[in-house]
Every structure is written in structure tokens, then in C-alpha cells.
Amino acid sequence: MIKVKNKKKRRNFRAKYKVIAKKTSLNCFPFREAQNKILNAFQTAQKKLIVLDYDGTLRKFEKNPEAASPEKSLKELLNKLAAKPGVTLAIVSGRKQEELEKWFGQPNFILIGDHGTMLKLQGATTWRPLIKYKISDRxxxxxxxxxxxxxxxxxxxxxxxxxxxxxxxxxxxxxxxxxxxxxxxxxxxxxxxxxxxxxxxxxxxxxxxxxxxxxNRDMVKKSHAIKYLTRLDKYDFAFITGDAWTDEDMFEAAPRGAHTIKLGPAQGEGKQTKASCFLEAPEDTNNEKKVVQFLDFLGKLSTI
Ligand SMILES: [Mg+2]
Known part of the structure; x- marks a missing residue:
């Protein structure tokens, strides 16, 4: 009898342990601990890469996607952060280049639109493709x-x-x-x-x-953006975040040791996130606010 009981106990323990291990290793909600770790790494790094998705990451969704333009305060924050010594900041979005152009103009950060395929460098006036392509008649x-x-x-x-x-x-x-x-x-x-x-x-x-x-998944991948950006310099810090499954391409292509955060649940559509942690907040809180607040902290930090 005792033997059976122990076996059951062991099985229960293993099942419980597995669940707990999965949660603690990945979930970075309420975010304070993960945030401090990233802030420390940012502060001591020489060359820092920050890659941000736009919709659902920096800006909440709107009924009409065209209405989700960035507020002046967000643009100021991103420009300020990008101006810090050693910082390279890029927005990598599924949005069309025309929309990003209209909203951001000539910021001092990099814009990558159309799911990692169109690039505009800091202060540049023109866009160029990041991949070789032929536009077929779709x-x-x-x-x-x-x-x-x-x-x-x-x-x-x-x-x-x-x-x-x-x-x-x-x-x-x-x-x-x-x-x-x-x-x-x-x-x-x-x-x-x-x-x-x-x-x-x-x-x-x-x-x-x-x-x-x-x-066309072979062509349209946000990983093109990560591959391009990580070739620009030898970064000793990288922070990459996004909320959708298209952002998984970025997490997968992220350099070793990068801080990658999936905003939202770790699993969905039969997939498991490749990000180093996920931020699944209760429904009443919003992740965009947390990201913007965090970027604000980064902007205010004194760095070496
Ligand atoms: Mg998004």
C-alpha cells in the first residue's frame, strides 16, 4: 500500500514540478525581476540594440488600424532613447513603409516595415528593400x-x-x-x-x-530585419520585443544572450514562443504601457 502511495506521490510531484518549472522559467510577469536584469545589462553594455514591434507592443490596437498612429510623447521617447550613446533602436513592423513614413518621418532610429522587408536608416530620406524581390501581380x-x-x-x-x-x-x-x-x-x-x-x-x-x-512566408519574415541589424555592429546587449506570432521570427534570429520578450501567452496556434520570457498579464492591464514605461526607464538611465 505504502509503495503505491509513494509512487502516486512521486507521479504527482513530477507532474506538478513540470508545470511549475515551465512557468517560472518563462513567465516574466509581473516583470519587475526581468526588467531589473535587463536594465542592469543595458547600463553596463557598450553597444546596445533595441528592436521593437509596433502594434500591440508600443501602441494599443484601434478599431481602424490607420488610427493607431503614435502619440507625440512616444515619438519623443523613442528619439531620446535612440540618441543615447551606443544605442541603435529599430522599429520592425508589419506596417507598410508608407504608414511608417507618414507617422515617423525622419526619426533618429531605424524603421523597418512590410514585415522585415523595407528599410529606412536613421535620418535617411529614402527607403530600400532588405531582400531581393520581384513583385508579381498579386x-x-x-x-x-x-x-x-x-x-x-x-x-x-x-x-x-x-x-x-x-x-x-x-x-x-x-x-x-x-x-x-x-x-x-x-x-x-x-x-x-x-x-x-x-x-x-x-x-x-x-x-x-x-x-x-x-x-509568402519565404519572403516576408521579420528575421530579415534581425539579421541585417545584428550585422551593423558588435552589440553586447540586445532587447527584442513583440506581441504577435510574426515576431517569433525575430526571437528565433536573435543573437545569443539577447533579452527577448513575447508580450502575451507563451503558447498559441500550436506553437511555443522562442522568446526568453513571455509577459502574460491579467486582462485588465496592458502590455504596451509596460513596454513604454520600461523604455522610459532606459531613456533616463545613465550609462557607461
Ligand atoms: Mg504587433
């Missing part, structure tokens, strides 16, 4: 997709869908659609002929909770 396919989704939305609420035609991808956001429409969309996101066409065109679909992006 316009017809994007128009077909728009027609397909608008038809599903029909009379329910067509304006609650947000389409975005980007240089290398097509986005559909239905985050703010009525629940009835959301359910209908999820059931009918792809008709069989449309699915076939996407496969034939070499395109992949990345599904979010209430958005999707159709893209």
Missing part, C-alpha cells in the same frame, strides 16, 4: 479576396472588416466585427477554389484570433 488575387470576404459580410456589417493590401501580403482584420459575423467569417474564410489558388500561388495563411494575413 493585385487580382487581393481583389478577389476582398470580394470574397465582403460577400460573406454582406448586409451584416461590411464596414467591420478591414482589408489591407501590402507590398507582399494581404491582411484581413475582423477584430471589431459583431460576434455573429465573426463566427460566420471563421467558418467560411476560404472557399475550396480560393484555397487551391493560394496554394498554387505559393502563399501561406497566418491566422490570428480575429485577423489573418496571407503572405
Amino acid at each position: 493585385e487580382n488575387l487581393w481583389a478577389e479576396l476582398e470580394g470574397h470576404y465582403a460577400q460573406i459580410a454582406g448586409a451584416v456589417h461590411p464596414k467591420s472588416l478591414y482589408f489591407e493590401r501590402k507590398r507582399f501580403s494581404f491582411g484581413l482584420n475582423y477584430r471589431y466585427a459583431l460576434p455573429t459575423l465573426q463566427a460566420r467569417l471563421q467558418q467560411t474564410l476560404f472557399s475550396p477554389p480560393l484555397q487551391k489558388k493560394l496554394v498554387q500561388s505559393g502563399l501561406q495563411v497566418q491566422m490570428g484570433v480575429s485577423d489573418l494575413e496571407i503572405l
